[in-house]
Amino acid sequence: MPDAAPAILSEFSRRVIAWQKTNGRHDLPWQQTADAYRIWLSEIMLQQTQVQTVIPYYGRFLARFPTLEVLAAAPLGAVLELWSGLGYYARARNLHRCAQTLVVERAGKFSANPQENAGLPGIGRSTAAAIGVFAFAGRAAILDGNVKRVLARCFAIGGTASPAQDLRALWALAEALLPERDVASYSQGMMDLGATVCTVRKPACDACPLRTICIACRDDRQAELPRRQIRAALPQRSSRVVLLTDGRRVLLERRPPIGIWGGLLSFPELSGEAPDAFVLRHGCRLLGSQQLPAIDHTFSHFRLRIEILRCDVEVLAHGVSEDVLEWLPVADVAAAALPAPIKRLLLATPLAA
DNA sequence: TACTCGTGGGT
């Protein structure tokens, strides 16, 4: 039936748009603007991160960096401070680089053409499309986790082909289903459907505008679509670190710019060195030490047990520290560029002797 | 292509 496809495609977007207008989300902070800077920021923060997690970070970030120019002029450390706890810190580094690139090379403006924004640091195909749709009322296909799930179920994509083939099929579908008009409502509707109705577990098919179209719903295959990626058991790693304090400040180390927690401050690692030697090497005299309960932290691809030796010290000499080391006043811990578990521990540990 | 890169909530 060669004529059936176009009819189904337009019916699909028509239902999504109608559903979005009455049942979708309209009050999210980044939906109150067409400012490309704000749209972009929200899209970066929302990568692999749930809406409710992003909302407070988004508000604090905009209060500190209200414009692209302010962001571009800020030091990376200040950006990481506002990103502390949100995770995937390469997003913050790329965000900062992207802002500087735009200011220097593109007059501080995003393009209305998604293809010209894709390839900027941190902006891939889907994020570029989202900026084009929500900031410039353009027409481009988004393919995030929500859209993938809706499409995979509705059209039974996955399970037979390779992941790469699945992805190509999903992109092709996303492009083919894109309506001529109301692209913003459609795109928002697809994400809202995936987030609130077509959920990973126990989808609310009774409330879905696509239930009479959806193959997964018809065949009761919601649980097997989209195909879940097989994940190996997470390897276990460990590290020994020092919480070095003089009662008012804590000694922290700036981590390398790439890798886990890249660019953030964290406890100096005690790689095989004896605690006394470590303390002395940093110009301090050891007053007392205590092994704190280990922190068990789970990353996306490994588990880390952090053994923490608390060293209470007296500072003997100043200026002997390397430039990657920094004494952080206790009062500044909450606002510092620290990984979530490190900040949590410091906030819960009284440092005064 | 496969791996890297955080964190918190849900089940």
Add this chain to the structure above:
DNA sequence: TACCCAAGAGT
């Protein structure tokens, strides 16, 4: 409890 997985992109 242990596992799943989010408004993905970089390498």
